[in-house]
Amino acid sequence: MPQVYKRKNPDYGKVPAEIMQKAVNDVQQNGKPVRQAAKEYGIPRGTLRNNIMKAARMPNQPMSPNYQHARIFSDEQETMLADYLLKFSQMFHGLSVKSMKKLAYELATANGLKYPARWDTEKAASKDWYLGFMRRYKEILSIRQPEATSLARATAFNRHTVGNYFDLLHSVYEEKGVSGAQIFNLDETGITMVHKVQ
Template identity: 45%
Template sequence: MSPNYATRQIFDRYEESLLANYLIKCAQLHHGLTPKAVRKLAFEFAKANKKRMPQSWEANKSAGQDWLTLLLKRNQGIAIRTPEATSLARSMGFNRPIVTKFFNNLEELYERYNLGPTNIQGGPTKM
């Protein structure tokens, strides 16, 4: 017999996927959350959904470190780290007009040098 840890899980699969997708979306918007902020978010999410929680969650007003570790094991597509600062110039430089200009220039190069899908490689190339 093996232990069934799923019976002790706070969130079901759907709720956990909502939480994981939210964390991914935050990271994509240059607003990654710290591990402590993720644990606090999980507590607030559980409280809002009237979930049964361990007493330590109520006392600390956040989920435990072990909960976060297991969340990351179950959802390997997310990684929670202390966010690094993104320069304002880099953040502002990633906008629709700049990206559109990049792809227009790329298309022009493809046409100029008659490049097709077979000419694309993973690393830098010499022209």
């Protein structure tokens, strides 16, 4: 099955609960044949038959389809996981795809949630779950390999050191008499950041 399934019939499975209940009542109480009720209410025959059996087993069950039965995490848990990943990334400790899938598996097992048996064999969430999660949170998360950041570089980026840099830059402007039009942005590739002392 493709990663993003597109329905051939977008209206399939979208029968309102009231219409489905009327059709089921017509068959159960009035003795109307399933084929005739399905045609009259515009419901697929198999769907109506399934709902009649469902109503016989569980009379008070709603007639609307339950798309939440296959979910692993609740909205709150997924939001918490997304916030956690974002916070780690901001702390220069972004997780790889593999690590993130392992984290999801650990979260599911720690909370005693129901998940596919394949997760236990791989000790990680599946690729399908991962891609679905990233689609749901594409506004705040992106799939990228985390970049290694040295501790010195991470700690040096603060108000004091950046202020010192711009104070030195301002003094060079005044000493050399240059303007912004004489400053050029260069590609750092091949330029060493650690200069040899001569």
